[in-house]
Each structure stands twice: as C-alpha cells, then as structure tokens.
Amino acid sequence: MASRTGLRAGVLWRGRGYGDGENREVGFQGDANFSSNVTWSLSPPVPAANYGIDAPKLVQRFAVRGGLLVVFAAVLYIVNRRTSPGTALALALACGGIGLGFLATAGIMLWSSRVGKLKIRDEILNGITWRGDEAVLDLGCGRGLLLIGAAKRLKTGRATGVDTWRADVLSGNSSEAAMQNAKAEGAADRIRLETSDIRKLPFGANTFDVAVSSLAIHNIPARAERAKALAEIVRVLKPSGRVAIFDLMYPGEYAKTLGELGLSDVKLSGYKFLWCLPGRIVTARKP
Numbered sequence: 001m002a003s004r005t006g007l008r009a010g011v012l013w014r015g016r017g018y019g020d021g022e023n024r025e026v027g028f029q030g031d032a033n034f035s036s037n038v039t040w041s042l043s044p045p046v047p048a049a050n051y052g053i054d055a056p057k058l059v060q061r062f063a064v065r066g067g068l069l070v071v072f073a074a075v076l077y078i079v080n081r082r083t084s085p086g087t088a089l090a091l092a093l094a095c096g097g098i099g100l101g102f103l104a105t106a107g108i109m110l111w112s113s114r115v116g117k118l119k120i121r122d123e124i125l126n127g128i129t130w131r132g133d134e135a136v137l138d139l140g141c142g143r144g145l146l147l148i149g150a151a152k153r154l155k156t157g158r159a160t161g162v163d164t165w166r167a168d169v170l171s172g173n174s175s176e177a178a179m180q181n182a183k184a185e186g187a188a189d190r191i192r193l194e195t196s197d198i199r200k201l202p203f204g205a206n207t208f209d210v211a212v213s214s215l216a217i218h219n220i221p222a223r224a225e226r227a228k229a230l231a232e233i234v235r236v237l238k239p240s241g242r243v244a245i246f247d248l249m250y251p252g253e254y255a256k257t258l259g260e261l262g263l264s265d266v267k268l269s270g271y272k273f274l275w276c277l278p279g280r281i282v283t284a285r286k287p
C-alpha cells in the first residue's frame, strides 16, 4: 500500500458482515506525494447485532406507568404542600415509590434483554463441547441470539433456527432481523432459518447433533403441548445428540419429560436470574 516516496491511500472494508469471511477493498485508492508511510483502515458500516427486547409491551407499560406515577406524585406534593404538608409528603412518597418501582422493573427488564440474556447465552453454549462440524437446531430462535452464538462456534457445521416470529414476545421479531444479526456477526453463511411451529418440526428423525432453546417453550400454554415440542427435540436429535434448554418457567417439567422420553444424563443447572425471575438450564443426551 505504501511506497518510500509517497503514500498509496485506500479504505479497507473488512469482510465482517458480508458473511463470507472475505476481506474486500472498496472506496478510493491512489498515489499521492505524501512523505509518510501510512495505511488507513476503516471498518464497514455494518449495524451491530440487536437481539431485541423481550415482552416489549410489558416493558413499555411499566415505564409509562412508572413515569406517570412519579410525575403525579410530584404534582400532588407541589399542589398540597402548603395546606397539608405532612399528608402531601406521605402521599407523594407512596405514589412516587410505586412509580419508581415500576421504572426499576422496566430497567431490569431492559438490562435482562440487553445484557443478562447474552451472559446466559454464553453459559449455555460454553456448557457444550464443540467439534465445529455439528448440525445445530435452535427452537424459537427469535432474532438469533443462541443460533448465531452457536454458528460462531462452527467451522463446517450449520445452525438452523426455527420460529413463528411472534412480535408480542420479542421486539422486531422476524427472520429478516435474525439474518441481519447473522450478517453483523459474520455468521450468515452458517445459518439457516425455517418458519415453523416447534411442536411440529419440518425435519426428519436423527438430523441434529445439538438442540438448544432459550425462553421459547414456556410460550406454549398447555403442558401437553410443551411436551410435544420436547418430543420433537428427541425425535430430530441424532443418537448421542445433546440438548440444552434455558427457561424461566417449567425447567423441572422439561427435565422430567425429557427423562420420560428416554434421554440420559438429564441435569438441571442452578438458578440464573433474569427479570428478577429464577431460570434454569436443562441439559440431556440422547442415548
């Protein structure tokens, strides 16, 4: 790029985000009579991955209610502080306290979606020994949190995400958002997306080496229907295939059902808190 007498300046956009791992040079390039040897290198304008906000309507409701209550408490105090200062202060503190509680809950929910969930994703994936050639299935992949995390650990393997893309449980939920995130993480060439209900998977028996799922199965209200999703996992796993499921609700039920379905080494992790709720990772192996 650089010569002794002059500078050949270029803008190097790295391959990250194109999904093929290739470096590409774009933009201008040319010689100039500069006296220093400098190579400029810039990253491409690929948006960072965004895995969405869980239960977005609920977070919004808590934030709005909290804000309104705090404002109401302040107005209550200001209007009544001269006539009955003691009562005004007590009411304002009670109202404002509840409002701050709502705001804190919204903040914890946002933190859980943005930070806590990513830590748990790494714990789930670090608990699996990877060869790099696995066929991986993520049930209820949403915007690709576990799917892309798993794909990044693969060399020749591929990760498949299955979802019905419900917008009420995850903000901006769509296959396009998952693919965009995979591009941002440089893993687009290792993922595949399928629109399907996890109770009836569009795959043959013995297809996957690893099945993972996070915060998805509890969205199925009836126990018998959740058991169908678990039975599908067992069906599509290859012999010796491994499963890791994180959920805030029913992890004990999943462990029991997977055992009844014939899986071995069924284990429950310790509690992991998200949104102030205790969740657990269930792991098991198909004999």
Ligand SMILES: C[S@@+](CC[C@H](N)C(=O)[O-])C[C@H]1O[C@@H](n2cnc3c(N)ncnc32)[C@H](O)[C@@H]1O
Pocket (backbone or CB within 6 Å): 051, 054, 055, 117, 139, 140, 141, 142, 143, 144, 145, 146, 162, 163, 164, 165, 166, 167, 169, 170, 173, 196, 197, 198, 199, 213, 214, 215, 216, 217, 219, 220
């Ligand atoms: C809270 S989001 C979690 C997404 C992702 N696993 C994560 O941890 O970020 C739950 C996901 O499960 C999906 N889901 C819920 N019920 C489903 C079903 N019966 N079949 C397929 N996907 C489902 C939703 O569409 C949503 O994407």
